[in-house]
Amino acid sequence: MNRYPVNLDLHGKKVVIVGGGQVAERKCRSLLEAHASVTIIAPTVTPGVEELNRMGTISLLRRSWLEGDGADALLLFAATNDRTVNRSVTQEAGQRGIWVCVVDAPEEGTFTSPAVVRRGDLLLTVSTGGKSPALARRIRQELEIRYGPDYADIVDIAGKLREKLLTTGQGGAYSSKLFNELLAGDLFSLPSPELRDRLLNDITNSETAGRALPTDSEEYP
Numbered sequence: 001m002n003r004y005p006v007n008l009d010l011h012g013k014k015v016v017i018v019g020g021g022q023v024a025e026r027k028c029r030s031l032l033e034a035h036a037s038v039t040i041i042a043p044t045v046t047p048g049v050e051e052l053n054r055m056g057t058i059s060l061l062r063r064s065w066l067e068g069d070g071a072d073a074l075l076l077f078a079a080t081n082d083r084t085v086n087r088s089v090t091q092e093a094g095q096r097g098i099w100v101c102v103v104d105a106p107e108e109g110t111f112t113s114p115a116v117v118r119r120g121d122l123l124l125t126v127s128t129g130g131k132s133p134a135l136a137r138r139i140r141q142e143l144e145i146r147y148g149p150d151y152a153d154i155v156d157i158a159g160k161l162r163e164k165l166l167t168t169g170q171g172g173a174y175s176s177k178l179f180n181e182l183l184a185g186d187l188f189s190l191p192s193p194e195l196r197d198r199l200l201n202d203i204t205n206s207e208t209a210g211r212a213l214p215t216d217s218e219e220y221p
Helices: 022-033 047-054 083-096 133-146 150-168 176-184 193-208
Strands: 014-018 037-041 059-061 075-078 099-102 115-119 122-126
Touching: 014 022, 014 083, 022 037, 022 047, 047 059, 075 083, 083 099, 115 133, 115 150, 122 133, 122 150
Parallel strands: 014 037, 014 075, 037 059, 075 099
Antiparallel strands: 115 122
């Protein structure tokens, strides 16, 4: 099945996870990275979920799933080891028009959550449509090596440069030449924020002085 990839803004949005095991905890932590408001419903949970609840990071209902629990959620995750419960969650999601992920039967849900590599604002995702989580995990591990922590700084530098060009250039256009040169350079050995800021100032001042940026009708990334 062909699926359409999207990046959701979950900041402050309610997400309900039904289940308290290791899979539920992994989903929970990923959702918290996206600043979602997470509620977990389960009679028993992992020590990690217990700790998140103790810290006040999540809401925890220590009981079984009840009809109506997902009424005000943006997303639902059916993450129990009980097929009957997961089907009940899926059925309610369908009735209420709520997007649902069924972790043990992805084909029964309306979305799947991919394997993720985060490097600051850089987000890399891998999905096999639920057919092979092990393969998705392996590819994710390869991406973690290929795109190391330094890429958080690279994205930050590119974003700051783009912001400067937008404030000094014409409309919404910016120079693809500058970005190509920047990203082709040795950005992996920048030791400090001060050096990054100096690089931004040097590039911006030397490359944009006295030269018009591309207009909106020209090609740019």
